[in-house]
Amino acid sequence: MDARVEQRSERRLYRFHGGLHLPDNKHQSTGQPVRPAALPTLLVLPLSQHIGAPAKPLVAPGDSVLKGQMIAAAQGAVSAPVHASSSGTVVAVEKRPVPHPSGLPAPCIVIETDGEERWAELPEPWPDFEQRSADELIQRIRDAGIVGMGGAAFPTSVKLDPDRPIDTLVINGAECEPYITCDDMLMRERADRVIAGVAVLRHLLGVRQCLIGIEDNKPEAIGAMTRALAERDLPATEVVVIPTRYPSGGEKQLIRVLTGKEVPSGGIPAHVGIVCHNVGTAAAVADAVLEGKPLISRIVTLTGEGIAAPCNLEVAVGSLASELIGQAGGYSARASHLILGGPMMGFALPDDGVPITKAANCLLAASEREDPDPGPALACIRCGRCAEACPVTLLPQQMYWYAKAKDLEKVQEYNLFDCIECGCCAYVCPSHIPLVQYYRYAKNECWDQERERKKAEHARQRHEARVARLARLEAEKKARLKKKKAALKKKPDAAGGAADPKKAAIEAAMKRAAEKKAKLAQEGVTPANTEALTEAQQRQIEQAEARRKEASDGKQTSESP
Known part of the structure; x- marks a missing residue:
């Protein structure tokens, strides 16, 4: 000292x-x-x-x-x-x-x-x-x-x-x-x-x-x-x-x-x-x-008393615990169970066939004397020793009740995630209640709920984004149709008014064809498809000319005052 x-x-x-x-x-x-x-x-x-x-x-x-x-x-x-x-x-x-x-x-x-x-x-x-x-x-x-x-x-x-x-x-x-x-x-x-x-x-x-x-x-x-x-x-x-x-x-x-x-x-x-x-x-x-x-x-x-020759080894990460224990003399007759870490914050290993990781600092082969079985947990007597021992000034008793009742919202109100899982509360508990295990369970449940919440939120955001995208595409489609209809309604006339663009295009094509025909006639060129016509072909031409003349007369009548 x-x-x-x-x-x-x-x-x-x-x-x-x-x-x-x-x-x-x-x-x-x-x-x-x-x-x-x-x-x-x-x-x-x-x-x-x-x-x-x-x-x-x-x-x-x-x-x-x-x-x-x-x-x-x-x-x-x-x-x-x-x-x-x-x-x-x-x-x-x-x-x-x-x-x-x-x-x-x-x-x-x-x-x-x-x-x-x-x-x-x-x-x-x-x-x-x-x-x-x-x-x-x-x-x-x-x-x-x-x-x-x-x-x-x-x-x-x-x-x-x-x-x-x-x-x-x-x-x-x-x-x-x-x-x-x-x-x-x-x-x-x-x-x-x-x-x-x-x-x-x-x-x-x-x-x-x-x-x-x-x-x-x-x-x-x-x-x-x-x-x-x-x-x-x-x-x-x-x-x-x-x-x-x-x-x-x-x-x-x-x-x-x-x-x-x-x-x-x-x-x-x-x-x-x-x-x-x-x-x-x-x-x-x-x-x-x-x-x-x-x-x-x-x-x-x-x-631990379960190791024949306790020591410290420089270990390659990934080495199996069983091989290391063999290099420390193997298990002694007093070995009861194997713990990774210390007796307070470590956890029991089901067997020694697991690898050493970067965070593995100790293999404790404890005897029954060193780490005795506390037996079944008894009822909490509300003695308050757990609160006295807690280094984070939490209320372990209250956290235990809410964790046991699966009231995750309430246990978080008591600062569950400030718990460092040191095991002081469980060590002093006269009822041998495994308090840390309850807190770990509550933390894992909270994390699972948070993961599910994030998944649901992500799914909601994706759904809303899809709905918004489809609405945008539909609005763009309607805007295009509206614009096209507006363009079709415009019909330019002599006074500068609106006209049907389709009819205007047809009339322009007919005008170009007539001009071409007149030009050919002036040059003395006769279209090759107008000679040696059959009676049926000649009859079709006459009918087409009659329809054209009728349409032209109708247009002149409608334009007269």
């Missing part, structure tokens, strides 16, 4: 509401250095390893790929590409089991590795990143497929392009959840890489200050980061030691502790002039910008 106090920063710190002091259980996996995991024979790379639209495959079965090659492209602004973690051959593009609370399979690219680790041609390293524009750096980070490494997996390029000025960059090294130590070991062993990424992020955002928050239960990481920062000599950048309290690693909670600022309900840190990134994300940014490498590996903690 004294070591923690000695390394505290002189900066004023603030407290957030609620939170818990939990047994950290971190020493089990920090006894040995991070080591690289063995290259698997098969890589399973989900197309959706991030928040947003899934990536679009660029390869097909039978294609050869190189390490670091982009095999799936980002779709839309909020998306991230996927790269091959090793060289080999694509054997399938199909649905496979993936680590997700739903347990449903998802589209994946499956690569059979060749063991050669042949690299694709990488982008040019940018050691002179200060000379690059913000747009160039953001595009490089986007093309590298970097997402939030702290668990949220939000595309980093999106967070680095805020629509307002940013005053403070917060680097999250708190790693507050029990058992997880991947960030701790990263800071201990590769602090220079993290600080290099901080330098890139600091330059890109043009911030006034940078605060690196680390909980006081990580003295080795604090020392390593402090030394690396001193060597780099970044201006207005500080390692800030904060008290150990779960969930101080939550984005909004860490910002509150370091700056005293409150991110508004429904808002993001950028709304208060702050951007927050994980230390793993900073290290990945350094790799992308300074070396041109995409995000294809990460450190994963394997721990």
